[in-house]
Amino acid sequence: MTTDKAAIMKKRLFFLVVSLAFVLLFVAPTVASADSGPVIHRVKRGETLSGIALKYGTTVRQVMRLNNLRNANRIYSGQRLVIRPGKASAKSNIHIVRRGDTLSGIALHYHTSVAAIQRMNGLRNTIIYVGQRLKVPGSGNGSSGGSASQKPVIHIVRRGETLSYIAQRYGVSVSQIIKLNGIKNRSLIRTGQRLIISGDPAKVKKQPSKGKKKIVVDISSQKCWRYQGKKLLNTWRCSTGRRNSTAVGTFHVQSKLRKAYGSTWNIWMPWWLGIYWAGPVENGIHGLPWNASNGRRTWAGLVGRPITYGCVMLEDSAAKALWQWADIGTTVVIRR
Structure with missing residues (x-):
């Protein structure tokens, strides 16, 4: 019995020593x-x-x-x-996700890659949420707002701005802005949205704003003026609607198409800038239309007379220049 107890004690002692060594x-x-x-x-x-x-x-x-x-x-x-x-x-920083943050933007801010942040946080996709704490590769002690030596260039979208306009203003490409902000539809940006333009301020050459764009149409004189701020850029002849069918007031460019189809009249209208709805039909500014069936020009040689069905018509060269210059949201004033 004594021998058995001694053996048991030895085993317990052995396991205790092994456990202690493991710890x-x-x-x-x-x-x-x-x-x-x-x-x-x-x-x-x-x-x-x-x-x-x-x-x-x-x-x-x-x-x-x-x-x-x-x-x-x-x-x-x-x-x-x-x-x-x-x-x-x-080592890592801690970044607390704020409204408008994207994984690509955070990676750019800390001079790392999206893949590195995903690895550190076990992320399988690029979906993040406000308030989320993300580990970010870096040598800082950690912060809620980032500790990169250079902050990325941020642009807050204003009413009427487009990605192409923003890209041109900062001297970068539209594709770069899309990539940095994870934009899936280039037409869907909203007023107040924060867009990352670049991670290196030295590479951005912001162009000074030249003033608000405005288009003025005068029905009585059948003329159209293009303004950049207070500066008059062009004066063109135009045609408005017959029997005063063109509405007066202040509008904004709400659609922009290389050409628009008028199903009621079976015509194509080039350089289309939609400005307001007249019932189920959108009226806008466009160049000389043509018949969709035979390609024949409609109202050729009649620019300067009130001849349209409610739209504002310009010569093709003027309509093209206006279309390339105007943005969604550009102010359009039509007066008598």
């Missing part, structure tokens, strides 16, 4: 550095092996080897992983 070797270290030896990392929900490896300055392959993992995508919340930190663990 001292793997659990006790708290500093993620190469000198402190391996550490134990408890997997949190949403974490990925690549993000964990990046955090400790090591590689996915090394973590897999230390933990006998066969598939890098198969780790679970609560799992304990043995990690041997590299010489310099990856």
Whole structure:
């Protein structure tokens, strides 16, 4: 009996020593550095092996080897992983997502990549939400607003502005703005929206605003004027609607098409700028129309007379110049 008790005591002592050694070797270290030896990392929900490896300055392959993992995508919340930190663990900032932020914009702000942020935060797509805390690669101590040495150039969209106008004003391409802001439809930008223009202010050459654009149409004189601020750019002859069918008032360009089809009259109208609705029909400014069936020009040689069905008609050269210059939202004043 005494021999059995002694044997049991020896076994308990053996397991106690082994357990203590395990704790001292793997659990006790708290500093993620190469000198402190391996550490134990408890997997949190949403974490990925690549993000964990990046955090400790090591590689996915090394973590897999230390933990006998066969598939890098198969780790679970609560799992304990043995990690041997590299010489310099990856430091990170904390960015709290604000309204209007995009993953590409945040990456640009911190001089990193979208993929790196996704890895650090276990993100499978680019969807983020206001208030979300994101780990971002960097050497700062962490902040809610970012700590990049250079802040990206931000443009707040004003009424009537288009992506092409904004891009031209800053000397960048439309595709660059689309990419930086994750825009899926270039026609859908809204007033007040914050757009990232560039991550390097030195590369942006902002053009000074030349004043608000305005188009003035005078029915009595059958003339049209184009203004940039207070400066008159052009004076053109135009044609308004017969029997005073053109509405008067202040409107804004609401549609812009290379050509528009008038189903009621079976005509095509080039350089179309829609300005107001007359019942189910949109009236606008356009060049000389042509018959959709035979291609014959309608009202050729009649510009300067009230001949249209309610629209404002210009010579093709003037209509093209106006179309290329005007933006959605450009003011249009029609008076008698």
